[in-house]
Amino acid sequence: EVITRRIARLGHKERKLLNLAAVYGYRFAPNILSKALALDLVDVLETLVEIERRHRLIRSTDSAFEFTHHKIREVIYENIPGELRRVYHVKIANCIEQALTEKISEGYSVEAALHFVAGGAPEKAFRYLVKLGEKAVNIYANMQAIEYLNKALEATQRTAHLATSENLYKIYQLRGKAWLAQDEGRKALKDFNLMLQNATNIGDELMIAEAHYWLGKAYMTIEEFSPYFSEMDTVLQHFITALEIARKMNNKLLEGRSLRSIGGVLIANLDTIDESRAYVEESLRICKEIGDKVTEASSFQVLGWYYNWKGDFNRSKDYLNRALVLAEEMGATLIMIETLFMLTIVLAGNGEYNEAISTGRRCLQLAQETGRATEASWVLNTLGWIYHDLSNIELAIKYNKESIKTAKAQQKAIALGGVPHALANLGMDYLYKKDYERAEKYFEEANRLMHQHPYAWWRMEIHILLGRGEIALAKGNYAQALKFAGELLAIAEKAGAKKYIAKGLKLKAEVLAEMGNMDEGIELMENALETAQHVGNPPLLWEIDYSLGLLFERYGDLQKAKVHYARSLSILETAASKLDSAVLKGTLLTSPMTRTIRAAYTRTVLASRKATAFKKFEHAHIQAYVDVPNEVTVGETFEIRVDMTNVAMKPGMLVRIENLVPENCEVIDVTPKYRMKEGTINVEGKRVESHKVESIRVWVKASESGILHASPKIIYVDELGKFKVCQPSPVTVAIYPHRKFEFKMNSAQKVFEYLTKAFVEDYMRRKLTLEESGWRTFMQIIKGTEIPKSNVYGRKSPRGPAILELEKRGVIEVRIFLGERGRGGKIMKARICYEKEEMKQYIIRRYVNVKL
Structure with a gap:
């Protein structure tokens, strides 16, 4: 009632202008009102300003006006007679259409379409709705596109002469593409079949070829037809038909796209993986010739995937980076997400973990922002695999479980195809923790689901075979472990997957060694190492080097064992040193795997020195090593660790350690609990037996910035009572001032x-x-x-x-x-x-x- 009374105070001219504005919408443009009522723009603006000043029903915003409340607009609109509303809608739509010739604007297009619909002018509405649907498909606004195209389809049902085969062909093609981009393969398939029916009615061969092409794309996402899940004959049939017609009609665009799609089908199958490359390379040649950047980027993707599976990470990375540049240039969001996902895997395979993690997170954020739950699920389990490689098992488990949760929430075939991968990853995570029962359950579940959603089944199968083989080996079931290793190698060698060839050889070598065939075990492990060196994946290298060292140690060749242990430790520590994250670096350097490798290296070093040490040092002889961080911040607590080894055959007795703590440092704690006075540690006659290690850890805190030096001196007594001095190499620590976090706002x-x-x-x-x-x-x-x-x-x-x-x-x-x-x-x-x-x-x- 209050609003009605305020509206009643308006003059005739003012009420007529606001009636038209209410039909226009909550926000309205004065120039459109001026054209619709054939009034001078200045008069319209003056009237609107006066209404704003006197009645407060509207307000100005930049170059437009809007109602001060949605309810005001609703009351005015509802009081306009229906026929007059319809006329006003058409008038406004015509004015917007006229403005479109002067300035193309998506907002104007939407408004024009909606006003033509409301005004009962379906023909003009249809033209705009199809145009808007096409634009929305091109920018991956899929649900918006479907909404526009549904309205266009409704227009053809209300107006018979709009329901031509040409119009219906266009609508079903666009809507099918939108459904496909939403992972709604079955809905897309229905639209593309209708597209084919209308193309057949028209009798246009090229339109028929296009329909076959899109049918092939839709079938790829449906598990009972997809090469990723089952048989590929149905999919290939549609793509080959499209290719044959494209060549007959000399349509290079469709020829290039069909070739790429055929290559994409063949690459997923173990028997045709190598055959796929020729199709994709031919597609790439055509795309470059005609400037089809979309298919060019997609072809780069397939080639990147091919070389990733072959273990050629550098070539794979090059192709994927080319795909990403093109995708970013075109603003092709879906291609960007897919490429970032692939790059995450390849960068990790190449040992570029910082880049892999940041790329994976970028992919995840983009996938989540655009509602791509499928890719979000896949990249989550990829990040889980990366964290497993870096020995952060708890984080790996977290990401793999989140991957499963995301996929199951969507309940679509392609997304659910990521579940067995995450389950297999979890099996590996619990295998690392030596929880064999839980690991086996995850592998069994992954194997069961693989047959429902077997995306590139052979990669999943070798993953599961490897895990189950390692469990059998750990449990002493050597015959079963050897069987798994053999099956794994058969698949990996057929695919040319070097990384898994190396893993299979490693597993087989370990099994043979446990069965007493040490010579063949060492030979196979050396072959595994040679293959791994071609791949270049750091975890693969440090694991195989360690395993080879273990075989040589058992064989009695301590020198070779030490070399491989040292190399394993060096590869691992180099990988850790490159990590930006202190958490990941610390986890990797203190992981059970790292401690095992370090202990093996120390063991062989001491054992190999033992004979010469007995000859060289008859009486107690202490050697020491001091470890400190490279840099810390003022006020930060850090550790100084000194390891002292008696390398002689007789025991010695430690007396004190001088100059271990640098100046300007406050001692926080000492372990073991020795007394400290003025920077000297009283070791109280600690006895150090032959070839034993005594470690002392001191936690200190620096009070000033600068470079701190520690030049410790270890005083000890040999078994004859003679005082001796050990002076290890001096060390330095850079102390940086506090980092202040101050912000502009x-x-x-x-x-x-x-x-x-x-x-x-x-x-x-x-x-x-x-x-x-x-x-x-x-x-x-x-x-x-x-x-x-x-x-x-x-x-x-x-x-x-x-x-x-x-x-x-x-x-x-x-x-x-x-x-x-x-x-x-x-x-x-x-x-x-x-x-x-x-x-x-x-x-x-x-x-x-x-x-x-």
Whole structure:
């Protein structure tokens, strides 16, 4: 009633103008009203300004106006007679259409289409709806495209002369492509069959070929037809038909795309993997000739995948990077996501773990932002595999389980195809933990599901065979282990998959050695190492070098064993040194695998020295090594470790250690609990037997920045009572000043402090895993910091200025989480980048008061 009374105060001219504005929409353009009513634009603007000033029913916004409340517009619209509304809709649509000739705008197109529909002008509405549907398909706005195309289809049902085979062909083609991009293969298949029917009605061979091409694409996603799942004959039949017609009609565009698709089918099958390359290379030649960048990028993808499976990571990376450049240039989001997923695998295979993890996270974020749950699931289990390689097993398990959860939430064939991969990864994770019963259950479940969703089944099968073979070996079931190794090698050698050939040879060599055939075991392990060196994957190399060292040690050749142990340790430590994340680096260097390799190396070094040591040092002789970090921050607690070994045949007795602690350092703790006075450790006559090691660990804290030097001197007594001195090589530590986190915006500072405390609460008090800790929704951030909502949420982007400043500084990360309360089951969260060393040290200095 209040709104009605306010509207009643309007004059005739004002009411007529607002009636038209209400039909236009909540927000309206004065130039369109001017044209629709054939009024001078200045008069219209003056009237609107006067209505805003006197009645407060509308307000100006930039070059347009809008109603001050949606209810005002609704009341005015509902009081306009139906026939007049229809006329107004058509008038507005015609004016928008006229404006389109002057300035092409998607917004205008949508408005024109909707007004033509509301105004009862289906023919004009149809033209715009198809155009909008096509544009939406091209930018992967699939559900929007489907909505437009459904309305276009409704228009053909209401208006008989619009229901031509040509129009229906176009609609079904576009809608089928949208369904396909949404992983709705069966719905796409239905549309493409209707597309083929209409092409057949028209009798156009090229249209028929296009329909066959898209039918082949749809069948690839349906498990009972897809080469990834079962038989490939149906799929190939459609692509080959499309190819034959394209060549007959000399249509290079369709010929290139059909060749690429045939190659994509053949690469998934073990028997035709090598045959696929020729098709894809021919497609690539044609695409470059005619400038088809979409198919060119897709062909680069297939070749990248081919060389990845062959273990040629550098060539694979080159092809995939070319695909990514083209995808980014075109703005082809789906191709970008697929390429980033493949690159994640290849970079990890090549030992480029920082790049692999950042690429995987970029892929995951892009997949989540665009609703691509399939690719999100696949990249999650890929990240799980990477963390397994780096011995962070808890994080690996977390990502693999999240992969399964994401795939099952979608309930689509391609997405569910990622489940057995994640299950096989989990089997490997629990095998690493020596939980053989749980590992075997995961392998059995992966094997069962593989036959329902066997994406490139041979890669999955060799993964499972490897895991089950290692379990059989650990349990002493050598005949079964040898059988698994043989089956694995048969598949890997047929595919030319060098990485798994090396793994299969390693497993077979270990089994033969356990069965007493040491000579053949060593020969096979050396072959495995040679193959692994061609592949270049660091975990593969350090595992095989260690295994070969173990065989040589059992064979009695300590010198060769030591060489392989040393090389294994060197490869592992080099890989760790390149990791940006201090957490991942620390996990890898302290993992059970690393400790086992280091212990084996130390064991063979001491054993090989033993004979010469007895001759060279009859009386006690101490050798020492001092270990310190390369760099720390002022106030940060760090460890100084000294390992002292008696390399002689007689025992010695330690007396004291001088100059171990640098100046300007406060001693926090000493282990074992020896007394310390003025920088000297009183070892209290600790006896060190022949070839035994005594270690002392001192935790200190530096008070000033600079370079600290430690030149310790170890005083000891031999068995004759003679005092001796050991002076190991001096060491240095760089002490850096505190890193301050100061931000331009006060709200950014508040968000940073809030997220820091949130991480400490989750990780250090609630004992959540690293990956689970610290995540907070944007609304939680707003409530927790009491800053304006506009600083967290942006007007034109999902992120506000405070979030953007923190992201640019690299101190927080933002991720979209699926399957939670939020828009469409998605919600955006942020947390601090704890993996960065500077953030870790900031938290330790500010919130933690314990030794490292």
